[in-house]
Amino acid sequence: MEPARQAFTRESADARRAALIDATAACLAEHGLAGTNVRAICAKAGVSPGLLRHYFGGIDDLIVATYEATSDRMDAIFAAAVEGAAPDPRARLSAYLTASFRPPVTDPELLGAWTAFWALAPSDARMATIHATSYAGYRARLCELLLACGAADAEKLAIMLTAMVDGLWLELSLDAESFGAEAAVQMVGRAVSALV
Template identity: 80%
Template sequence: MTAVRQAFTRESADARRAALIDATAACLAQTGLAGTNVRAICKKAGVSPGLLRHYFDGIDDLVAATYQATSDRMDRVFADAVAAAGRDPRTRLSAYLTASFRPPVTDPELLGAWTAFWALARSDARMADIHANSYAGYRARLTDLLTACDAADAGRLAILLTAMVDGLWLELSLDATSFGADAAAEMIERALTALLPPQR
């Protein structure tokens, strides 16, 4: 009976933490940093302010946890895209890069949360660390995929392609009618054709 109770408590704690993180992401997306406070988050999560303080060391800790959770979720999206692409290195590379132009990465609410994270990363050391680690991980995985395609100077090319994907994603997020997801994917494909050795 004790083991069952402990498992239930642990699951409940994880669920409550997740609910607070989801509520924080939603607040950031809908009202930005200015409208994201303890009362708004707890109202959206349907919990009392005391519960937030029980699971997190204040709102700054919760926002950092939300950034980390959002980054982890995007990592899983990209990893799943590569896994679904099969074994061909070039196809896997394309899948990794163009996943940024499909849901859930193109969820309009993600832009609001992400811009808040970026703003905080400029002034908050913990947020800056999460940002740096997230982007370093993305580029490292991209470098591996480029290396599998025999790309020259794969590390620098990963930086270039990351910036290109970020720019296209931002434009799409700001205005989905600007050029469209298919056009964004096509631009990435044209860049890869120009930058990579011919396929054997």
Template identity: 85%
Template sequence: MQPARQAFTRESADARRADLIEATAACLAEHGLAGTNVRAICRKAGVSPGLLRHYFGGIDDLVAATYQATSDRMDAIFAGAVEDADHDPRARLTAYLTASFRPPVTDPDLLGAWTAFWALARSDARMADIHAESYAGYRARLTELLTACDAREPERLAIMLTAMVDGLWLELSLDAASFGAEAAVAMVERAVGALLP
């Protein structure tokens, strides 16, 4: 009986942490940094402020955990896009790059949370570390995909393509009608075609 109770307690604790992380991302998306506070997060998660402090120690820890969870979620989406692609190296590269122009990455709420994380990364060392690790991981995987396509200077191309994808994603997230997801995909495919042998 005791092991089952411990498993249930552990699952409950994980579920509560996940609920708090989800509520924090939602508050950041809806209210920005200025409107994201302990009271708003706890109201959205349906828990008491004491529970937030129990699991995270405070709002700074919770926001950092939310950034890490969001980064991990994006990594899984991009990895899944590559796994679902044809085994052709160029198809895998395109799938990785263009996953940014499809749901759930194009969810407008994600933009709100992401811009809050970027703002905090400029002034908070822990957030800056999460940002640096996330982008380094994205570029490293992109470099591997480019290398598989026999690209010259794959590290430099990874930086350039990451910037292009980020810029297109940002514009698409701000105004989906400006050029559309399929146009973004076409632009990236054209750039890849021009840059690779």
């Protein structure tokens, strides 16, 4: 008796696009911007270079899509942190701010991808737009949480706290032993207590 043949299944266009985006993020994390190329991405995704060009105009378009997808993923993580917090406005604010010091945001691979995105933003208008939109959204949600806590001048506080969180996240990503995630959470908590 012949062994049963496996049915051929073709991945959906969305699944292939997502695989290419995931492979791009992984390549950026592993090799940096200079080492991320069509060959490396396609090898990581297990597809041919022709498939990349079928779904994206080229590597630049794929990196833009990867930044959008990564930003959307971060937005969802921060929203889930707030939803999972106690209903108290302070708890929701704390959850939003400190999600940056918890997995999956602390995944070391994220640093490589994120720094590549930041490096491209000043010279690529599409990357700059994604950056501006993403950060404006983060600050707007932070501002709402600050207002719910009764903060005065919430817009300026949102800018300051965003910079603080980004700086602590970056330092932790570069050197996890420098002060630790829990220390970062405590620093942000002290800042919020002093300012709000």
